[in-house]
Amino acid sequence: MSSSVPAIEAEALVKIYHENSANAVRALDGLSLHVCKGEIFGLLGQNGAGKTTFLRILTTLTRATAGRASLLGLDVERKGLQVRQSICAVLQENAVELYLSVEDNLRTYGRFHSLGGAEISRRSAQVIEQFGLGNHRKQKVIDLSGGLKRRLQVSKVLMVDKPVVFLDEPTTGMDPISKRATLDALREQADRGRTILLTTHILEEAEELCDTIAIIDHGRLVALGDPNTIKSYGSAAVDIRVTYSALPQDALATPVAFPAYAAQAATYDTGNLYRCKSHFTVRGSR
Ligand SMILES: Nc1ncnc2c1ncn2[C@@H]1O[C@H](COP(=O)(O)OP(=O)(O)OP(=O)(O)O)[C@@H](O)[C@H]1O
């Protein structure tokens, strides 16, 4: 059950990769987000929007260039160890031991998180059943399909009881049945008081599962709200047509400048950006 007690607080986070170089990338641009305890919070945005970067800062894998972030009141930079002890994460890249079997992956992960032998057996049997890994328990992970590897990765983090769970595109590559098992398992975890922050590209999945959805673009927040609010943005998606009686000079001079006028139109309705990006039409005549 979601509460109003903050679990994650991020204030004006900026992340610039390769700062001071010609290849500098501003991945986060003053992003502030608050997630409450027991909440399932969905982070959406197109490729390169900054979702993984946000997760990497919160999980102490990379440092913010500016701004601050805390988890359960612990500053992620100054209290890194305590933060790591309070979280578990499924990252975008598959983090599984390829040369261990499914069962041994779960056992190793349980030991790493200080679970006792009996507890490991009980919990791993539970997640193996929940995620349909029974026929693969003795198989080396390197021999599994991508979707099965993903199932194992999600199973691992749900096996240990950490108060905050981060999942970067947890259902990518999964078949519909495994997706359903994952969504149900995540809801069950949140009902038991765990806080879940996940990223996804599937708006319908986020609408079904999340208490709150944030949409980011170029490292900035463009929409925030409960699924109904976000849905209402979508249903209000409009086809914006900008017709110039005479195109501005710079648009004519450089064809590449032309899309900038479409982007400018988009800023009038940033809440709808995610859904109606493809609806923009810009017409012009000389
Ligand atoms: N290690 C890195 N070094 C340099 N640039 C990076 C690095 N990691 C990410 N970026 C850049 O930062 C921006 C944000 O990337 P990020 O991976 O956070 O986006 P994302 O929203 O997770 O995208 P996707 O949906 O594709 O996973 C992109 O422009 C990306 O190229």
Ligand SMILES: [Mg+2]
């Ligand atoms: Mg990503």
